[in-house]
Each structure stands twice: as C-alpha cells, then as structure tokens.
Amino acid sequence: MTKQFWNLVKVSPIVIVATFLAANSAFAAEINEEVTTVNQLSQAEDSNNIDQVTSVSQFSDVQPTDWAFQALQSLVERYGCIAGYPNSTYRGNRALTRYEFAAGLNACLDRVNELIATATADLVTKQDLATLQRLQEEFSAELATLRGRVDGLEARTAELEANQFSTTTKLVGEAIFAVSDVFGNQRADTDANPDNNPDLDSNATFSDRVRLNLYSSFSGKDQLQIRLNANNTISNAGVSGTNMTRLGFDGNNGNSVVIDKANYAFNFSDAVRVKVDATNGELYENVNTFNPDFASSGRGALSRYGRFSPIYRQGQGGAGLTVTLNPKGPISLTGAYLARTANDPTDNNGLFNGDNAIFGQLSFQPTKAFNIGLTYARTYQSDGAANNFFQGTGSIFANNPFGAGTRSLANNYGVEASFQFSPKLVISGWGGYTTADAKTGINAGADADIWYWAGSLALKDFGGEGNVLGVIFGQPPRVSGGSIKNAAANVDLDDDTSYHLEGLYKFRVSDNLQITPGLLVIFNPEHNNNNDTEYVGTLRTTFSF
Known part of the structure; x- marks a missing residue:
C-alpha cells in the first residue's frame, strides 16, 4: 500500500496501527505459510519477534522528514500500541497481504476495546471508531477466513502434541x-x-x-x-x-x-x-x-x-x-x-x-x-x-x-x-x-x-x-x-x-x-x-x- 492510497481514503492514524501491526506481527507473517510442526510455529514466532516502543525516535530507520512521521508519533503518544523489530527498525516500506492487514486490524480492535474497558475511551475519537467500523466491514471475509485458519492450526497443533515421540x-x-x-x-x-x-x-x-x-x-x-x-x-x-x-x-x-x-x-x-x-x-x-x-x-x-x-x-x-x-x-x-x-x-x-x-x-x-x-x-x-x-x-x-x-x-x-x-x-x-x-x-x-x-x-x-x-x-x-x-x-x-x-x-x-x-x-x-x-x-x- 502506498502513500497515495492513504491520501485517497484519508485514513486516520489508528489505521496505520493496524498496518504496522500486520506488517510486523509474527503470527500474521507466518499465517500464509503452512506450519506442520510445533517447532515450526515456535521458530516462526521467535524469528519475527517485535518489541513495544515508547518513542518514535527509537526507530533507527524513521526520520522526521518521512511522510508518516507525524502519524507514527501520534500513535505512540495517543494509543501506545506501536511496536518495532528487536534491532530497533520499523521497516515501513515492507509490503503486506490482505490477510496480514486483516490480522493487524483485528489486533487494533482488541486495543480499542482495552482502552474502553479501562475507562480511557476518550483517547479513541468518533472518527477513528467510524473508520474502524468501515474497515471491519470491508475485511469481514478475510477476518472470517483468518479465524477459520487459526482454528485449523490450533487443531493440528493439538494433534501433533498428542502424538509426539516424547515430551523429554x-x-x-x-x-x-x-x-x-x-x-x-x-x-x-x-x-x-x-x-x-x-x-x-x-x-x-x-x-x-x-x-x-x-x-x-x-x-x-x-x-x-x-x-x-x-x-x-x-x-x-x-x-x-x-x-x-x-x-x-x-x-x-x-x-x-x-x-x-x-x-x-x-x-x-x-x-x-x-x-x-x-x-x-x-x-x-x-x-x-x-x-x-x-x-x-x-x-x-x-x-x-x-x-x-x-x-x-x-x-x-x-x-x-x-x-x-x-x-x-x-x-x-x-x-x-x-x-x-x-x-x-x-x-x-x-x-x-x-x-x-x-x-x-x-x-x-x-x-x-x-x-x-x-x-x-x-x-x-x-x-x-x-x-x-x-x-x-x-x-x-x-x-x-x-x-x-x-x-x-x-x-x-x-x-x-x-x-x-x-x-x-x-x-x-x-x-x-x-x-x-x-x-x-x-x-x-x-x-x-x-x-x-x-x-x-x-x-x-x-x-x-x-x-x-x-x-x-x-x-x-x-x-x-x-x-x-x-x-x-x-x-x-x-x-x-x-x-x-x-x-x-x-x-x-x-x-x-x-x-x-x-x-x-x-x-x-x-x-x-x-x-x-x-x-x-x-x-x-x-x-x-
């Protein structure tokens, strides 16, 4: 997705949260690859591990002159739900699939619910909620497919654990x-x-x-x-x-x-x-x-x-x-x-x-x-x-x-x-x-x-x-x-x-x-x-x- 796309739909900063989480989520990055063993799932999570940041300046590859700098800075201050790679990079130019975006959007919805439950709903504007609602409707098919694939993966993981050679x-x-x-x-x-x-x-x-x-x-x-x-x-x-x-x-x-x-x-x-x-x-x-x-x-x-x-x-x-x-x-x-x-x-x-x-x-x-x-x-x-x-x-x-x-x-x-x-x-x-x-x-x-x-x-x-x-x-x-x-x-x-x-x-x-x-x-x-x-x-x- 490009800068022009964001300008066209005038997406609020909270949408960029979903994009960032999707691009960096260990689960979303691996969901399009078939996982056949418990070890593969563990290795996938470890290889894409992300860490919470408290300031946009912690990203070594994000500069004040970047077109998304203000949006990223706002997300850190308003929502505290932006994350980066362990090597202190953001990788903002990385491409993402619709499944990845759907996974990030789902994670973003969970963050909004958390803010509301902790009496901090004033941090979420009506405009943000409206945008999230439209995005949820737009990606409803992908979210449903994603949930189905997660359920299948959990069933396969349980089967592998039940039939593994030995726990020790x-x-x-x-x-x-x-x-x-x-x-x-x-x-x-x-x-x-x-x-x-x-x-x-x-x-x-x-x-x-x-x-x-x-x-x-x-x-x-x-x-x-x-x-x-x-x-x-x-x-x-x-x-x-x-x-x-x-x-x-x-x-x-x-x-x-x-x-x-x-x-x-x-x-x-x-x-x-x-x-x-x-x-x-x-x-x-x-x-x-x-x-x-x-x-x-x-x-x-x-x-x-x-x-x-x-x-x-x-x-x-x-x-x-x-x-x-x-x-x-x-x-x-x-x-x-x-x-x-x-x-x-x-x-x-x-x-x-x-x-x-x-x-x-x-x-x-x-x-x-x-x-x-x-x-x-x-x-x-x-x-x-x-x-x-x-x-x-x-x-x-x-x-x-x-x-x-x-x-x-x-x-x-x-x-x-x-x-x-x-x-x-x-x-x-x-x-x-x-x-x-x-x-x-x-x-x-x-x-x-x-x-x-x-x-x-x-x-x-x-x-x-x-x-x-x-x-x-x-x-x-x-x-x-x-x-x-x-x-x-x-x-x-x-x-x-x-x-x-x-x-x-x-x-x-x-x-x-x-x-x-x-x-x-x-x-x-x-x-x-x-x-x-x-x-x-x-x-x-x-x-x-």
Missing part, C-alpha cells in the same frame, strides 16, 4: 555415505628395504555409517544420551600398510545396530558440569578440542588425524567421569577419569586395575575468537595386546613401542589453540609430547619419547554461505628418542618424518545435507623415506536429521 526425548540422526580409494605404488612397511614392499592394490569402496542419538532431559539442565550405531567402513590400513591413511569415521560392525554409547550429564549450579560415561567414553566428546571446524567425524576432517590432537584419544572406549569447573567462563578446568575395561571383572581389568587414563585440561577463552588449552593425561596400559597409546593414530611404532606382553605408563602433554581472525577465517593447531615407560616384558625399563603436531586453516563461506574450504598439515605421532629408539631391533624405526597433508571442501547443500570431497596425502608413510607417498581420495555425503 529428542531423536537426532546422522547418516554418512562415502566413496573412497587409496592410491600409490607400494604398501608402506617399517624396514629400510624398499625392494620388498608389495604393490599397493586397493579397490574403490562405498561404505556407510548411521547413528541415531536419543537425547533426554528431565530437569532442563541435564542430558541422557543413548546412541545406536551401525557401520561398515573398513580401515584403509589393511591395504596401505599404515594407520596414517585412516578415515575419521571408519569402523566396521557389519552394519549391525548396537548401543555404542550411553552417558548422563548434569549441572551442579552453573559452575560445575558433570558427565558420567557408562560405555564408550571419549574425551574428545566431553571437552573442547580447539579445532571447531574439523573435529566432527561426520562434518569435520575426512582423516582420523586431522580431527584433533591424539591426546584426546587417551582411555578411549570405556566408562568414566568428567567434571568441568566454570564451563561457560573465560577460564575453565576439566578433570576426567576413563577406564577402558571397567566392565571386565577379570585380572588386570575392572574400574581401577585395567587400562585407564587420568586427564586434566585448563582452557583459557578470553574471547570467542581466541581459545587456548593446556592438556595433560596419564595413561596406564595393563595388557600388552591392547598396548596402543593413540588408538591407531600415527605410526605403528609410536602406538606400540614396547611390543606385546608389556605393561606401560605414559605421560602426555599437549597445547592446543584456535584463533578466528575474522568471521570467515579460522586457524587452529596443536602440539603434543608423550614420554612412555615399559614396566614389564622383554623391554622392561625402556622408555620412548613421542612427538606430534598439526595446524589447520578454515575459510568459511567460501563459494557460498555455509561452505568451508579446509587445509590441514602436520606430523602424526613419531618416536623421536628414548632408549627403545636406540635398541638394536628398532634402530630403523621412525628414523624419518611423515607429513600429513589434507585438503577438503565442505559444501553445504542445506541444513541437513553436506557433501565433502577431499584428498589426503601422506609423505614418507610410517616415518620411513623408503616408502612411497600414498593418497586417499574421498567423497563423503552427510545427512543429518
């Missing part, structure tokens, strides 16, 4: 479909003779991983998580000869549906957050890993090493307790204890006698743009067959430097940081050092020094809103020193340096669909210059619902 539980799902292949001339090995390396014979694969999470809350500040998982993504290590080519979402249970995670988190006021893992506890899901754009297995890096520092894989797979002090503050402190075989009552297992990790992290987050963490983990490996310091991340020697039948103790130190230079540029990185000691077995008394580091670059909204172009470069865990490194049997292991280079592009098709092509390059696999460079090409499609 949300179902969140994720499905990954991936096409991948490993390329290179020869398989990697650990010796110094390149002539005995078998050919790298790999076929392209198509695999999946499906997860269904049930999140339940009983107080609004707690969360019970039960996760169902099925996957058939086989590790690339079998064809490449090295764990350095592993994907970040690999795992194979033959697509059998299993409950692979159960935990409960709750607050002691806002100062303490507690999480109890009953099975498959993972530190990287309980604490900040300082790699926000690549930490997720479904929507982050394609590779295993590119997701976050290996220090967060300590104690992975068992039960435990994680406590965070001041979780929302600029400085927070986290302590955790995980036991990998907490459910096994046999010798050298159980909650305290089996493999376990004691973890601590100090996080400093002065701003949303800059985060840094100092991390420590003490890891005890009780069973030589399960002796695996980084859960298959890095070289074979770095994961198991002392051999089978060895109990070992490791102290892990790490520093991690993330810096957002601008809304579209984020740089993250980590570095870590592990010193391990063999307590039993043929290498009892030996020690190993292990180093690793990496950095990542994320360019957000690259090529479109929600897209991310990412580059990750680093060195996977490598035994750089210690008496075990100089032992005669290990003299050639981890003598050189492997480098991890990963490029990926996260293409956001919609809020529920992401396609991620990428290439992983491993230079000198297994920290051995005698091994050829290996490549892993992957196309991952992630559905979330």
Whole structure:
C-alpha cells in the first residue's frame, strides 16, 4: 500500500496501527505459510519477534522528514500500541497481504476495546471508531477466513502434541555415505628395504555409517544420551600398510545396530558440569578440542588425524567421569577419569586395575575468537595386546613401542589453540609430547619419547554461505628418542618424518545435507623415506536429521 492510497481514503492514524501491526506481527507473517510442526510455529514466532516502543525516535530507520512521521508519533503518544523489530527498525516500506492487514486490524480492535474497558475511551475519537467500523466491514471475509485458519492450526497443533515421540526425548540422526580409494605404488612397511614392499592394490569402496542419538532431559539442565550405531567402513590400513591413511569415521560392525554409547550429564549450579560415561567414553566428546571446524567425524576432517590432537584419544572406549569447573567462563578446568575395561571383572581389568587414563585440561577463552588449552593425561596400559597409546593414530611404532606382553605408563602433554581472525577465517593447531615407560616384558625399563603436531586453516563461506574450504598439515605421532629408539631391533624405526597433508571442501547443500570431497596425502608413510607417498581420495555425503 502506498502513500497515495492513504491520501485517497484519508485514513486516520489508528489505521496505520493496524498496518504496522500486520506488517510486523509474527503470527500474521507466518499465517500464509503452512506450519506442520510445533517447532515450526515456535521458530516462526521467535524469528519475527517485535518489541513495544515508547518513542518514535527509537526507530533507527524513521526520520522526521518521512511522510508518516507525524502519524507514527501520534500513535505512540495517543494509543501506545506501536511496536518495532528487536534491532530497533520499523521497516515501513515492507509490503503486506490482505490477510496480514486483516490480522493487524483485528489486533487494533482488541486495543480499542482495552482502552474502553479501562475507562480511557476518550483517547479513541468518533472518527477513528467510524473508520474502524468501515474497515471491519470491508475485511469481514478475510477476518472470517483468518479465524477459520487459526482454528485449523490450533487443531493440528493439538494433534501433533498428542502424538509426539516424547515430551523429554529428542531423536537426532546422522547418516554418512562415502566413496573412497587409496592410491600409490607400494604398501608402506617399517624396514629400510624398499625392494620388498608389495604393490599397493586397493579397490574403490562405498561404505556407510548411521547413528541415531536419543537425547533426554528431565530437569532442563541435564542430558541422557543413548546412541545406536551401525557401520561398515573398513580401515584403509589393511591395504596401505599404515594407520596414517585412516578415515575419521571408519569402523566396521557389519552394519549391525548396537548401543555404542550411553552417558548422563548434569549441572551442579552453573559452575560445575558433570558427565558420567557408562560405555564408550571419549574425551574428545566431553571437552573442547580447539579445532571447531574439523573435529566432527561426520562434518569435520575426512582423516582420523586431522580431527584433533591424539591426546584426546587417551582411555578411549570405556566408562568414566568428567567434571568441568566454570564451563561457560573465560577460564575453565576439566578433570576426567576413563577406564577402558571397567566392565571386565577379570585380572588386570575392572574400574581401577585395567587400562585407564587420568586427564586434566585448563582452557583459557578470553574471547570467542581466541581459545587456548593446556592438556595433560596419564595413561596406564595393563595388557600388552591392547598396548596402543593413540588408538591407531600415527605410526605403528609410536602406538606400540614396547611390543606385546608389556605393561606401560605414559605421560602426555599437549597445547592446543584456535584463533578466528575474522568471521570467515579460522586457524587452529596443536602440539603434543608423550614420554612412555615399559614396566614389564622383554623391554622392561625402556622408555620412548613421542612427538606430534598439526595446524589447520578454515575459510568459511567460501563459494557460498555455509561452505568451508579446509587445509590441514602436520606430523602424526613419531618416536623421536628414548632408549627403545636406540635398541638394536628398532634402530630403523621412525628414523624419518611423515607429513600429513589434507585438503577438503565442505559444501553445504542445506541444513541437513553436506557433501565433502577431499584428498589426503601422506609423505614418507610410517616415518620411513623408503616408502612411497600414498593418497586417499574421498567423497563423503552427510545427512543429518
């Protein structure tokens, strides 16, 4: 509607109230769109939220020279029923439909009735009432239709509420479909003779991983998580000869549906957050890993090493307790204890006698743009067959430097940081050092020094809103020193340096669909210059619902 229209019918200021309310009413703005869920209705109301104003000067986009300025000013003073958007704008040039105008007119009538009921009818002139009467007659058909649609919407909302899955539980799902292949001339090995390396014979694969999470809350500040998982993504290590080519979402249970995670988190006021893992506890899901754009297995890096520092894989797979002090503050402190075989009552297992990790992290987050963490983990490996310091991340020697039948103790130190230079540029990185000691077995008394580091670059909204172009470069865990490194049997292991280079592009098709092509390059696999460079090409499609 234009200025000329208002001049023609000589509408009083109260009519502009109806127009304004119609143009800004959350309900009217959404009534012409089909709403099928309670959440959609709630989101519609939130997205169009309007606030009462007491002065026309509160509108940043209304100037004294505007043709409607006097009318708006009069409405504020006489009727006190004019509203604006939360960002202090009026949006007076926004177009409106007849349904929107009818809804605004109805709201205006309610305001007039309120004024009359509170003995302030002198504020409403006869001219205003006559105009409103004519408008009500003019829009009687639209008002009747609007009431009918409201009644229908209320009935549909009541039906949805009566048949919803649960009042306390949300179902969140994720499905990954991936096409991948490993390329290179020869398989990697650990010796110094390149002539005995078998050919790298790999076929392209198509695999999946499906997860269904049930999140339940009983107080609004707690969360019970039960996760169902099925996957058939086989590790690339079998064809490449090295764990350095592993994907970040690999795992194979033959697509059998299993409950692979159960935990409960709750607050002691806002100062303490507690999480109890009953099975498959993972530190990287309980604490900040300082790699926000690549930490997720479904929507982050394609590779295993590119997701976050290996220090967060300590104690992975068992039960435990994680406590965070001041979780929302600029400085927070986290302590955790995980036991990998907490459910096994046999010798050298159980909650305290089996493999376990004691973890601590100090996080400093002065701003949303800059985060840094100092991390420590003490890891005890009780069973030589399960002796695996980084859960298959890095070289074979770095994961198991002392051999089978060895109990070992490791102290892990790490520093991690993330810096957002601008809304579209984020740089993250980590570095870590592990010193391990063999307590039993043929290498009892030996020690190993292990180093690793990496950095990542994320360019957000690259090529479109929600897209991310990412580059990750680093060195996977490598035994750089210690008496075990100089032992005669290990003299050639981890003598050189492997480098991890990963490029990926996260293409956001919609809020529920992401396609991620990428290439992983491993230079000198297994920290051995005698091994050829290996490549892993992957196309991952992630559905979330």
